[in-house]
Amino acid sequence: MVAAFIIGGALFTMPIDNAKSAGSPYPPTDSEYEKVWSDEFNGDSLDTDVWSPYTGGWNASEVQGCYTESAENINVSGGSLNLIGLYKPGVTCNKGKNKDFTSGFVETKEKQAWTYGYFEARIKMPNNKSTWPAFWMSPNVKRYGEGWPMNGEIDIVETKGSDLDYAAADAHWGKSITNKTHKNSHKSDLPAGFSNTTDWHTYGVKWTEGKLEYFIDGKSYHTVEGFGQPNAANTPHGPFDVPFFLRLNMAIGGTYIDGPGGKWSNAYNVVAEEPGTFPATMSVDYVRIYQRRQPKEVEVKDTGLRKLLNEKLGEKLGTTRTENQKITDVELEKLTDLNLDNSNITNLTGIEAAKNLKNLSLNHNSISNLSPLAGLTSLKTLSLKENKITDISPLTGLTSLTSLNLEDQQPSIKPTDKSFASPLKDLAGNVVSVTNSADVINSTTTPGNIQILSLPANGASPILNTSWTRSVTLGTASATFSGTLTIDTSAIPRAAQPQPQPQPQPQPQPGNPSAAAHNPDNKPQNAVSGLLANTGFNVFLGVIATLALVAAGLLILR
CATH class of the missing domain: 3.80.10.10 (Ribonuclease Inhibitor)
Structure with a gap:
């Protein structure tokens, strides 16, 4: 990969081999920790709200390079922060003590600092023999004095370009530079299988009260504890009990690499013998910080x-x-x-x-x-x-199960229609069929519905029951999802029932006062008997009239 930068109107390019593989799964197993901050370096520039470039020389360990904030020494591209070392004849800084080489150095000093937690970065180191890359932490306050290392230093990882299978962790503290303690790891402490710092590796430290535990690719390999700081006698975890800030840098030259007078401690030897290893790039995929979670009420x-x-x-x-x-x-x-x-x-x-x-x-x-x-x-x-379970789809992610029991569920439902959506769902969220019966079936017209064929009669219990069963497999567990669904039909409208019709009542005949006379209370009478009574009375009147006419005729004949 090639990074390109415009500096002073000129285009500069340099190779950056920062192809990434899968990251370390750590931190990972400690559920009491949560991520509180990270920089994934996915943009195209350094986040200066968090990071500040350190500039100038480094007046220790015979470091040769000058640190600059130029894009040719510090840039963000390809999803990484890149700190780049260059051979730049004529460049000087630190009153001439550092010259001819430049590099990058960033820190969160006076912007971000943390006390305790797990701190990690995923880094790909350069193969230049005179490089000294480091990921480390320094105190944000001077509680224990002015001089180094009275307030402590946490070196999460330091590597040497002269030995690509070397990585070390360290911690420094004490009353002065001549009266101090440090407990560094050794090459023999490295986790089994670790090699080649030019590959991507995750370097971290878990910092707790009185203890520093160092990791590479999620494997613990070095521990520092029992600080015993003389000038922190009343604070047993001092000096590592104050906020520390982060630092990432790549030194060019220095006695750490090969010791005083060592060949590769002098970067001019690389220029002479391996000039092709400049530019030298330290790439950082991400920096992440985890701290112990504050308990939350559930x-x-x-x-x-x-x-x-x-x-x-x-x-x-x-x-x-x-x-x-x-x-x-x-x-x-x-x-x-x-x-x-x-x-x-x-x-x-x-x-x-x-x-x-x-x-x-x-x-x-x-x-x-x-x-x-x-x-x-x-x-x-x-x-x-x-x-009373009807839907088992929420369980679909429990793929570690070896045993599962879902039998004999007893849910209930109160539909408002004879056809209603089934509440029964399997692991995939699909409808589980019920067992068809004379009263309840799986709807043939509306898939996914349950159909009631026959409602209970009026006055009878409104409850119907239907059963189901479905075999399921989850993880390595096999189970039967089964039960009986109780259906309360009382809210389903019934068809209207026919009502009995009233019988007609008899009425008095017009012109028949005797009817009222014989029924002064106007009570209902049988229609047939009334008709017979009226007919007999009329015959009687006819006979009387006939006899009267016959008598009159006999008198006239005389």
């Missing part, structure tokens, strides 16, 4: 679950806890096994913070929502027998 909505978690935490931590005591994420992460069977739990909210659970049993509860379990990817065994 909301546990289910009172039964909160009570049980406090009981389990009391046992685990050896403390006495109240039923409603506040629970933190850091505390829950200490739990690895939980048996919460037969506890009438309905809501699992809060258990998602128990990220290190390996075995969890929740049989015989009333759980319906499995979403809080979705992130518990360390689970090996999970038992959820006899709950």
